[in-house]
Amino acid sequence: MRSLHHYIGGRTVEGRSGRDGPVFDPATGEQSATVAYASADETRAAITAAAEAFPEWAATPPLRRARIMFRFKELVEANIGEIASLVTAEHGKTLSDAKGSITRGVEVVEFACGIPHLLKGEYSDNVGTGVDSWSLRQPLGVCAGITPFNFPAMVPMWMFPVAIACGNTFILKPSEKDPSCALRLAELMGDAGLPPGVFNVLNGDREAVETLLEDERVAAVSFVGSTAVAEQVYRRATTAGKRVQALGGAKNHMVVMPDADLEQAADALMGAAFGSAGERCMAISVAVTVGDAGDALVEKLAPRVRALKVGPGSDPDSDMGPLVTQAHFERVKGYIDAGEKDGADLVVDGRGVSLQGYEGGYYMGGNLFDNVTPEMSIYTDEIFGPVLSVVRRDDFEGALKLVNEHEYGNGAAIFTRDGDAAREFSHRAQAGMVGVNVPIPVPMAFHSFGGWKRSLFGDHFMHGPEGVRFYTKMKTVTSRWPTGIRQGAEYIMPTMK
Ligand code: NAD
Numbered sequence: 001m002r003s004l005h006h007y008i009g010g011r012t013v014e015g016r017s018g019r020d021g022p023v024f025d026p027a028t029g030e031q032s033a034t035v036a037y038a039s040a041d042e043t044r045a046a047i048t049a050a051a052e053a054f055p056e057w058a059a060t061p062p063l064r065r066a067r068i069m070f071r072f073k074e075l076v077e078a079n080i081g082e083i084a085s086l087v088t089a090e091h092g093k094t095l096s097d098a099k100g101s102i103t104r105g106v107e108v109v110e111f112a113c114g115i116p117h118l119l120k121g122e123y124s125d126n127v128g129t130g131v132d133s134w135s136l137r138q139p140l141g142v143c144a145g146i147t148p149f150n151f152p153a154m155v156p157m158w159m160f161p162v163a164i165a166c167g168n169t170f171i172l173k174p175s176e177k178d179p180s181c182a183l184r185l186a187e188l189m190g191d192a193g194l195p196p197g198v199f200n201v202l203n204g205d206r207e208a209v210e211t212l213l214e215d216e217r218v219a220a221v222s223f224v225g226s227t228a229v230a231e232q233v234y235r236r237a238t239t240a241g242k243r244v245q246a247l248g249g250a251k252n253h254m255v256v257m258p259d260a261d262l263e264q265a266a267d268a269l270m271g272a273a274f275g276s277a278g279e280r281c282m283a284i285s286v287a288v289t290v291g292d293a294g295d296a297l298v299e300k301l302a303p304r305v306r307a308l309k310v311g312p313g314s315d316p317d318s319d320m321g322p323l324v325t326q327a328h329f330e331r332v333k334g335y336i337d338a339g340e341k342d343g344a345d346l347v348v349d350g351r352g353v354s355l356q357g358y359e360g361g362y363y364m365g366g367n368l369f370d371n372v373t374p375e376m377s378i379y380t381d382e383i384f385g386p387v388l389s390v391v392r393r394d395d396f397e398g399a400l401k402l403v404n405e406h407e408y409g410n411g412a413a414i415f416t417r418d419g420d421a422a423r424e425f426s427h428r429a430q431a432g433m434v435g436v437n438v439p440i441p442v443p444m445a446f447h448s449f450g451g452w453k454r455s456l457f458g459d460h461f462m463h464g465p466e467g468v469r470f471y472t473k474m475k476t477v478t479s480r481w482p483t484g485i486r487q488g489a490e491y492i493m494p495t496m497k
Helices: 040-059 062-078 080-091 095-112 152-165 180-192 206-214 229-237 260-277 293-306 326-341 395-403 417-430 464-470
Strands: 002-004 006-008 011-013 020-024 031-034 123-130 129-140 142-146 169-173 199-201 220-226 243-247 252-256 284-290 346-349 367-368 387-393 410-417 433-436 457-460 472-480
Touching: 002 243, 006 040, 006 180, 011 123, 020 080, 040 129, 040 169, 040 206, 062 080, 062 180, 080 095, 080 129, 080 180, 080 346, 095 169, 123 433, 142 152, 142 206, 152 169, 152 180, 152 417, 152 464, 180 199, 199 252, 206 220, 206 326, 220 229, 229 243, 229 346, 229 457, 252 260, 260 284, 260 293, 260 410, 284 293, 284 395, 293 346, 293 367, 293 464, 326 346, 387 395, 395 417, 410 417, 410 472, 417 433, 464 472
Parallel strands: 002 031, 142 169, 142 220, 169 199, 220 243, 252 284, 252 410, 284 387, 367 387, 410 433
Antiparallel strands: 006 011, 006 199, 020 031, 123 129, 129 472, 243 457, 346 367
């Protein structure tokens, strides 16, 4: 059995807290490793390593920092097969999906390679006679990232490449369910030439997180996970005086108008609802059909959902891998039971899948509910599994109202051929990311990712320009050089002369 520890100060550091937890292979249900859970003291030692590395790293020219990012990008690309295998072995998603998610992370590294340009400030010549003024952005210090199980490579890579390229040092606390990938990324950052202490991986649970939130040497916290924890992290860390961005859960709706290409909409929904077994914060879990789109769409979806191939993520024939843990499997199953009890029509039932040779794995087939209503728990709650609910509405306004009244506002999409409906939707949807005939509108690395309402606590989206703003603070310098003319002291508010 493998033992997973921490990566601090440029090397593996063994956990000494006496606390650890199991890591499972969801494809077989067997335990594959134990992971150390850091104590408060171990967490403080990691913060010390990051704090000591900060002054020299902050003073390193951005171009030199960028060159390390270039090398890191090459190393991740050269090792993408191995990293994807780590993701599949602990998360369960298919290898091709794992590779795709790593590539989306690499795109953020590519963005961070442009850091000398991104950090350029603004300059005003002669704001007053002989006085110049300019603004610049400087790094914050030690930044912490706390990440969820569902994207063990991509979500950390939304954070640390931008934070580190900006001149900060970083402590990543990955999900205890799939920690191997983060440790490998840290080794590759070291191989790319990053000085010790600039990027650290601390494994653990609540104790490590709470220590990071309280310690005054941590300047900023980036969190991605469930809404309940995101809100708690946001409150505690802002009270402790930190800059915080905390991204939470989602319930993404896709509105299907009667004029939409329904074949295309059905295919889009399949990938968006069932890719990665629905364990994506941008998964579509609600299809809102308008007018007579409902019957036709459900007719197209049902055979597709029945035909989904569920199997180990390492099998290239699998469309969908297992769920992440037994506990999560039970939770998802509980929602399907509740949806049936609440009176929704279970058109396709994915419970009860069993695979020969993989009887211990956490497999669930695709589930399709029709005639779901807004008070049912399968509609209100984020299930985070392969469950698609169809809600029917008579018109566009009714569909938009549904999107806007849900507590979450991560992504929302519309499928239509009507430019007017698409434009209205883009303007009026209360969500941070909107798709028009695009089911999962995840912004590219040079734009920024984030939700509205209870899908994000804080003021900044992640990566892209918002990432640079989050990981730096602005300074404005006003400067005058003595000319030999002495004017004496002035006691009034200076104005332009
Ligand atoms: P989670 O909230 O259980 O865990 C996230 C992180 O917080 C982990 O590192 C975990 O160790 C830590 N944590 C858990 N409970 C804690 C507590 N009480 N105190 C302090 N730290 C705690 O989330 P998860 O199950 O790993 O991930 C799934 C969730 O993440 C879903 O809700 C999904 O929507 C969300 N997610 C959101 C986005 C987004 O961009 N908005 C992206 C990916 C995932």
